[in-house]
Amino acid sequence: MPKLRKNRIREERIHNEVIVDAYGPEEQALGWYYYLENKIQFPFSARCMAAEVVSPLRKGETVEVRSLAPDSCAHDMLVLIRWHGRNVAVPLSQLTATEADESTVEAINDWHYWLAQGYCF
Numbered sequence: 001m002p003k004l005r006k007n008r009i010r011e012e013r014i015h016n017e018v019i020v021d022a023y024g025p026e027e028q029a030l031g032w033y034y035y036l037e038n039k040i041q042f043p044f045s046a047r048c049m050a051a052e053v054v055s056p057l058r059k060g061e062t063v064e065v066r067s068l069a070p071d072s073c074a075h076d077m078l079v080l081i082r083w084h085g086r087n088v089a090v091p092l093s094q095l096t097a098t099e100a101d102e103s104t105v106e107a108i109n110d111w112h113y114w115l116a117q118g119y120c121f
Contacts, residue, residue: 019032023097027095029121032111033077040108041101043064043065044097046095046096047062049096054090055090055091062074076093096108096112
C-alpha cells in the first residue's frame with residue numbers, strides 16, 4: 001500500500017477510539033478488532049484490490065464479507081467471506097467496500113490508512 005499523506009482527523013480518531021489505552025502490540029490489535037467489530041455492519045459487499053499470497057482472492061473479485069474472523073488479530077485483521085461455497089478468512093487490507101454504510105467504509109478506510117502509514121502491532 002502506498003503511504004498516504006497524514007490525515008489529522010483520522011490520526012486523532014484512531015488514537016482516541018482505537019489505541020487510546022493500548023500499552024503494547026497485543027492491546028493495539030485488540031483495540032483494532034473491537035473498533036472494527038463495533039463500526040462495521042455485516043454483511044457487506046467488497047472487491048479485492050490486490051492479490052495476496054495468503055488469500056485465494058484475485059484482484060477485482062467481488063465477495064460478501066460476513067464477519068470478522070474470530071481470534072485472528074495477531075498480525076492482520078481477517079474477515080470471513082463466502083468463497084466457492086466455503087467460509088474463508090482473508091485480510092481486510094486487500095478489500096474495499098463496494099456496498100456498505102458510511103460507518104463501515106470509514107472503519108475500513110481507517111484500517112487501510114493505518115497500514116499505509118507503516119504502523120503495525
